[in-house]
Amino acid sequence: MSLSQDELIKLAKLSRLSLSPQESESLRESISSIIDWVGQLQQAPVEGIEPMAHPHDQALRLREDEPVQLEDREVLMANAGERAAGFFLVPKVLD
């Protein structure tokens, strides 16, 4: 299948990516050919086969929900682009 420009824009929006016009065109072409090509999976007979999400078919192990002391707040926040008064800053969300 060939991905239309509108479909690509929708995927980009879902992925929180904004694409330049040149980027869009080259991605649309390569993604179309990838999707087309992985479509061959649909020819595989899979009747009665359960999807495999984990290579050993194990469920994720749960742990007790107990608080642990991590690094201090400053260390954990040191990589944030903008912060103030011990909080992460984001652009204004509510008017």
Add this chain to the structure above:
Amino acid sequence: MGLMRQGIRTLRNALARREVSATELVETAFKEIGDDPLGAVLAMDREASLEQARAAQLRIDQGDASPLLGVPILHKDVFVTRAWPTTAGSRMLEGYRSPFDAEVVRRLDQAGMVCLGKANCDEFAMGSANQHSAYKPSRNPWSPTRVPGGSSGGSAAAVAAGWVVAATGTDTGGSVRQPASLCGITGLKPTYGRISRWGMVAYASSLDQAGPMAGSADDCAMMLNAMAGFDQKDATSLDRPEEDFTRYFGASLVPAQKHDEALPLKGLRVGRPKEFFAEGLSPGVAQPIDSALKTLEAMGAVVVDCSLPRTALSIPAYYVIAPAEASSNLARYDGIRYGHRAQQPRDLLDLYERSRSEGFGPEVKRRILVGAFVLSHGYFDAYYLQAQRVRRLIAMDFDSVFESCDFIVGPVSPTVAWPIEGRSQMDPLAEYLADIYTLGASLAGLPAMSVPCGFQIEDSLRLPVGLQIIAPRFEEARLLAMAHAFQQQTDWHKQQAPAQTEKRGVAI
């Protein structure tokens, strides 16, 4: 010069006999790496490395006999480190400093290995040539005009160049085995869950697995001893009894059978899947692989024909599942808590979109978008669930071969290292197709190795070929012993890449 190429045991003995000190090894490595003509290293910090070396030397001086103590290592830049920046080869994480060490880093640190810095890799480990690093491409020490493979290309190149004795890598669809093959070193992808993923920058969580890359199976086994083990912090970590991965070296691999020095692989059945030798395998690779199979037979193994009928489907299955998991994992990069943040955003959505668009490179964007497609409403069942069903069929194919075979052998890569020039504008599908022989073991979660087994001469270049050995799950100890036995009979793993003495002006 040359000490790094002699393996961990030799190096460790030299340290114990005071022929060299841990700090001298760091100084030598820094001198050898110089201005990094191979583009193999992303971050180095002499003082941080020397500090670790001094601590290791102190333990050596006190008579500590730990087998990895004082031995230098590079960590692939997807393992987070406190003392070095971690970028995962992406602009998104430029300047990122982790508040903690990855579990692998912590374990090797505790074992006394001295970290020399961070190895270059494809951005977020997405690539098979190490040409998708946002910082610089890596080059192959056997010829700087060739790719080192990927995504652990910097790790493989640095070990093959003799700059460092060992390196860590990660393997999602072949990223330890393929660069090991293309650079002529030994690399192991263990059973999924064997090594903790805690602190590994996530790509595709149901496939990602760390592994050792070094000069021999012996070195890889010693590293695995330190790297493997249950970790409560990784929800997919396997709770397995502790084991010594060198325990079958020089012993029979068949239970209750006496070891035969002359026929060390006696009684082993080795499967040769016909799909790994079909059209697409270059004759220059097929020839050394065939010779390696004859060597295994001469060592007592019985090579039998077998079939992994869904081999061709492993590529589309992987390129649905891995991008799907990547699109979900990489959603965390929002420009807020860490990672690249766009300047002067109009609003929150603009902050997200521009931070991500500026921070991610083209291949990462491509995989995120493919992942979003296969997970989206209307396509989820036809693509994503279908890929997971095919994944199970692929795993069942391996199980059925292992009912009558101890190992599966074949090539790692259909070709030797390809030229950097000319393929840089390569169609992404062409790069994906080169992963055909490694993806099956990844999807099935099986342990698999690349072991040097010869060379192909191409354009008067001598380029390494790797033999892939795949084992049933949890059978790393036998797998490593099989590779070790092969390396006792052959010297392909001891062949040295030309010295990297000056920066080469090769444009790409």
